[in-house]
Amino acid sequence: MPGLATQRIFRMNQHHVIEMRVAMLLAAALSLRVPGAAQPVRFEGSLPGKLPSGWTVAMTHDGGAPKWEIVRDESSPSPPYVFAQVSQDKTAGRFPLAIWDKASLRHGEVSVAFKAVAGTVDQAAGIVWRYQDQNNYYIVRANALENNVVLYKVQNGVRLSIAPKGLPSRSYGVKHPIPSGKWNTLRIVFRGSLFTVFFNSERLFETKDQTFAGAGRTGLWTKADSVTYFDDFEVIGK
Secondary structure, three states: OOOHHHHHHHHHHHHHHHHHHHHHHHHHHHHOOOOOOEEEEOOOOOOOOOOOOOEEEEEEOOOOOOOEEEEEOOOOOOOOEEEEEOOOOOOOOOEEEEEEEEEEEOOEEEEEEEEEEEOOOOOEEEEEEEEEEOOEEEEEEEEOOOOEEEEEEEEOOEEEEOOOOOOOOOOOOEEOOOOOOOEEEEEEEEEOOEEEEEEOOEEEEEEEOOOOOOOEEEEEEOOOOOEEEEEEEEEEEO
């Protein structure tokens, strides 16, 4: 029968093995949280009237220059400040962009809270993904004047809608109430060529396209004279 000293050493070794296993499990769990895997971006600490750090402004097509800046909105999901596109040029084919520079994804998901504030030509809010440049990217947008959600590809500056799966090829997104002046959430999940669109946690439709198969940046989109507020921009993926 082992002596007391031997038993004490055995117990110490057992504890050491358990501690090592716990440390290994923790290290494995932490290793899953790689940069870019989950990046909730909020604006409550940003400076009003300024472009927040990490964003680049661009625009598809001609028209007045976009104006993206931090503004105050106490009703936002993360008050008091939000990120807004406030220029009001009425050029119909003008698409202001704000691109998030800190993540490039091939597969993942992007969501954002938005509020359509003003616009007579459009009241639109969109998410961009697999962004290559201002003329090549995917975008899903909600429009409070048209009350619909549509997914497009912009290729060489030409915007083409992509019909939802199960609907005729000429179908233009899906009809859905988009309340103006209220906060809503738009979300896109992209895996390979399959894209799934959600609005306020409701799954709206799926579609497929293989034009832009590689990784690209993500960002925000508006159209024409849309004044749109954004908050709680979140990127998950790799």
